[in-house]
């Protein structure tokens with residue numbers, strides 16, 4: 001499972017800024033729960049050699065009476081869930097009594113703590129550090145989250161503290177050739193019911209009480225000659241009650257399951273409206289490059305009008321994942337499951353499809369010929385070669401000039417072109433542009449068609465050898 005690093009500190013010390021640097025996200029993943037005063041952010045950090053989940057806890061005030069009790073409890077749960085705590089303080093404010101109170105609390109957890117002294121830009125670093133020496137901590141690092149300074153050092157300090165990678169189920173699953181499937185969705189969407197159905201036995205306990213499935217459970221499944229490893233997760237709780245604390249908890253589990261899977265089955269209760277959380281989860285799965293199938297569950301209880309309304313609403317809100325197959329199922333009665341698993345297999349096949357350089361380049365040429373990117377200062381960006389950059393998700397590396405100026409709309413056009421050509425259903429596609437790394441770079445000479453062809457072949461051989 002992805003290890004978890006929690007950012008904790010007073011409000012306004014720069015946790016969100018640091019979070020954005022670590023996750024490189026423009027739009028942080030916000031788990032918005034009704035009745036929760038402060039949102040928490042979750043995101044994956046892929047900067048080091050090992051990815052981890054970052055949780056921006058939203059802040060402890062250190063003064064119990066003045067703060068929302070619920071918020072404090074959620075921060076504590078994040079602390080419980082994390083393997084490493086990054087304690088963020090503000091060098092400009094100096095050391096405040098609240099900082100001491102928060103640190104005392106972090107220490108009670110017994111987890112490794114790194115103190116990040118933020119906003120040291122424009123300050124004398126040594127003087128800033130000296131003040132916080134009173135913490136008596138081994139790992140105290142000056143950073144400037146806003147300027148991205150010191151964050152590499154922070155990563156270097158965090159990585160050795162992460163638990164060893166023990167995603168055994170994941171490895172075994174890869175070895176035995178099974179498809180790792182995460183079944184995610186809000187509480188009561190029917191995740192456990194679906195798994196029980198697929199397995200044909202009451203292996204998991206299903207209950208009407210939201211929140212019966214606490215931990216990710218992995219189960220092997222063989223069906224129609226295909227092998228799967230199913231990952232069931234706790235749903236994201238919505239009840240504004242005592243269990244709310246557990247709600248936040250499970251966001252982490254859900255994200256860990258998505259990270260461990262190859263295909264995500266997003267379960268949506270067709271009797272309920274699509275919630276922002278559903279979209280948030282889909283967005284996270286796409287960001288992580290996971291293949292995706294959308295299962296509209298509880299289709300059994302709907303009349304024709306309700307079905308139509310449901311589909312219309314989905315069409316409107318899920319345009320950004322129009323490549324993901326939607327399957328209507330009834331986990332309870334077992335209908336639609338064959339189609340669901342077929343969609344999973346197809347999505348997995350697309351996500352892991354091997355694409356050939358020569359063919360990719362030909363497709364790129366076709367795409368470029370039929371529609372060219374708009375001119376930049378009177379020059380058209382040139383796209384010359386394409387080669388595969390990896391699978392799950394399929395990644396296509398395109399070499400050319402002025403690629404920095406290619407608009408997102410054109411990138412989407414290319415994505416769609418490649419998607420159609422290779423029939424990539426159910427998986428996101430990544431396109432990466434590279435400047436000046438092609439064999440023509442620096443050459444003035446205009447090559448003939450035949451020379452171009454030769455050079456392209458040489459390039460693809462080179463790529464094959466270096467991969």
Ligand SMILES: Nc1nc2c(ncn2[C@@H]2O[C@H](COP(=O)(O)OP(=O)(O)OP(=O)(O)O)[C@@H](O)[C@H]2O)c(=O)[nH]1
Nearest residue numbers: 011012013014015016017058059119144145146147
């Ligand atoms: N000078 C300077 N300002 C910073 C730095 N990091 C963050 N800030 C500023 O500090 C303010 C608070 O930053 P946030 O990232 O929102 O702080 P936070 O801890 O997430 O705050 P809460 O969301 O209230 O808990 C913003 O105005 C940031 O621009 C830094 O490295 N240097």
Ligand SMILES: Nc1nc2c(ncn2[C@@H]2O[C@H](COP(=O)(O)OP(=O)(O)OP(=O)(O)O)[C@@H](O)[C@H]2O)c(=O)[nH]1
Nearest residue numbers: 187188189190191192193211213235298330331332
């Ligand atoms: N009518 C109908 N009810 C269903 C269907 N699938 C599940 N349910 C019911 O929905 C309720 C919740 O199902 P669960 O499988 O426990 O849902 P879950 O997503 O695992 O829920 P959590 O454990 O809270 O995360 C149960 O009462 C199920 O019987 C379905 O296809 N049709």
